[in-house]
Amino acid sequence: MSKLDDQKILRLLNEVTGRPRGTDDFVPLHEPRFSGNEWVYVKECLNTGWVSSVGSYVDLFEEKVAEAFGVKKAICMVNGTAALHIALLMAGVAENDEVIVPALTFVASANAITYCRAIPHFVDSELATLGLDPDALDSWLDEVAEFRENETFNRRTGRRIAAIVPMHTFGHPVRMSRLLEVAAKWSIPVVEDAAESIGSRLNGNLLGGLGLVGATSFNGNKTITTGGGGALLTNDIDLANKAKHIATTAKKPHKWRFYHDRLGFNYRLPNINAALGCAQLEQVSEVIAAKRHLALAYEAAFKDIEGLRFVVEPEHSQSNYWLNAVILDDPSARDPFLEVTNEQGFGTRPCWMLMNELPMYRNCPSSPLSISQSISSRLVNIPSSAYLGLKFVKSSAHHN
CATH class of the missing domain: 3.90.1150.10 (Aspartate Aminotransferase, domain 1)
Structure with a gap:
């Protein structure tokens, strides 16, 4: 060396x-580390047959995830990328929009933007946090952006800049207070990629709920795991309900009728994975x-x-x-x-x-x-x- x-x-x-x-x-x-009630809770799912996307552990896990991130609602999904995809849709990201995201991130951050048929717009990070640099972002927007009818557009491409996605690299918090100032200045919603940062705090505040909406991951290599899984995080109850609907194939509740009122996604977390997550959260x-x-x-x-x-x-x-x-x-x-x-x-x-x-x-x-x-x-x-x-x-x- x-x-x-x-x-x-x-x-x-x-x-x-x-x-x-x-x-x-x-x-x-x-x-991963399994040293609690994982076997007990998963065995209960197997014994009762409640292993798919309906079951008591899904509801319990969502309550516990919301508590762990200090938000009002968590909607659990099959992985963190799916959660980020839905979070971006909830923020209003649409086809041909641009979304600000750090170039230094895991590919899922950019992929979720592309799933919305939007375009990633890469901005520099800073050494102190390893995350998106709010000051560099502000200077860059001054150079390339302009307001049109209370929205921000990229002057060079003509596309709307629809969201900013900070990612807390390896669990280290981005300077969110400054970033939120920049976002407010440009009227751009913040979608917080908290895939790696359960339990991390900035100025005493938990990450994941500092923007309009956030997303986290419970992949097998994360701090706690559901095998594969993730969650959308928000303090907006209406937004959470809409996200849950879209992530459940947009099916309207009915005893036997299958009616879907818009394009939806089959993203809901199975009960057996949620059971594993409940045991993990206890530790x-x-x-x-x-x-x-x-x-x-x-x-x-x-x-x-x-x-x-x-x-x-x-x-x-x-x-x-x-x-x-x-x-x-x-x-x-x-x-x-x-x-x-x-x-x-x-x-x-x-x-x-x-x-x-x-x-x-x-x-x-x-x-x-x-x-x-x-x-x-x-x-x-x-x-x-x-x-x-x-x-x-x-x-x-x-x-x-």
Whole structure:
């Protein structure tokens, strides 16, 4: 690893993750933890036959998800991408609109926009949060946007800019207060991509419900999981009811008649997945505490390592540290870092390719992306499973 002490880094990874020295046990990047009532609740679904999109666990899980995100309503769906798709539709995104989204994000953020037959419009991120930079966005809109009849349009393309989608990267909060100021200035609704940020807070406020509508994910690699799943999040009850209707094939309730009053989607979360989610949510505080303790251990371990720095939560925030990350000083050291760590049994990975570098999004509108390019070329995620941090939680409790 160029300019990095690979043996020292491997030794620290062994120490923090608790892998016995000399073993070849693989430490994955992230894996789910099932240590509560998962078997009990799922077995109940199997015993009763309520395994599909109707059942008591769906309603209970939606109540618990809304509570976990501090919103009035959560509508659970088959995955986070589906939830984001419906959230965008609820915000009024329509065909041929543009939607502001960071170039540094998982592809689902851009894909959900495309499912609306809209066009992603990429904006730069900032190093402090790894998320969309509100100041860069404001400057960019000053350059390319204009008001027409109380809506914002891209002067260069003539298309309406219908929404802004901030994504809280690895659980670290975007500067939402400033972003909401920019959105209000331009009269653009905010659709919050909280796929990675359950339990994260900014100025004491939970993420996911700070915009008009939000979306989260319960995929198998997330902080808690339903196997596959997601949820739309909102404080607007009418919007939530409309979202639920559209996500349930837009079928009007009736004892036997099949009448669908508009185009809908078969996106509702099955009861068996919701049962798993209910058990997972019962442990979410413990899981986040373990992940935060793991992050503190990494921060301490890497503080004196030349050539890299551990990514810490932004100011005025409390991150769930969904994925831990280091940023290397030298981009040329990234691939050797990945090769050595993976060869030695640690599941590390690079950041996502920028969206504008993918073939289907190369021609989309974009601001200058110098910070996003820098982060993408230098960031590496390191093992982040909750069970790796449990020993630190127990040690802290013992000392207290």
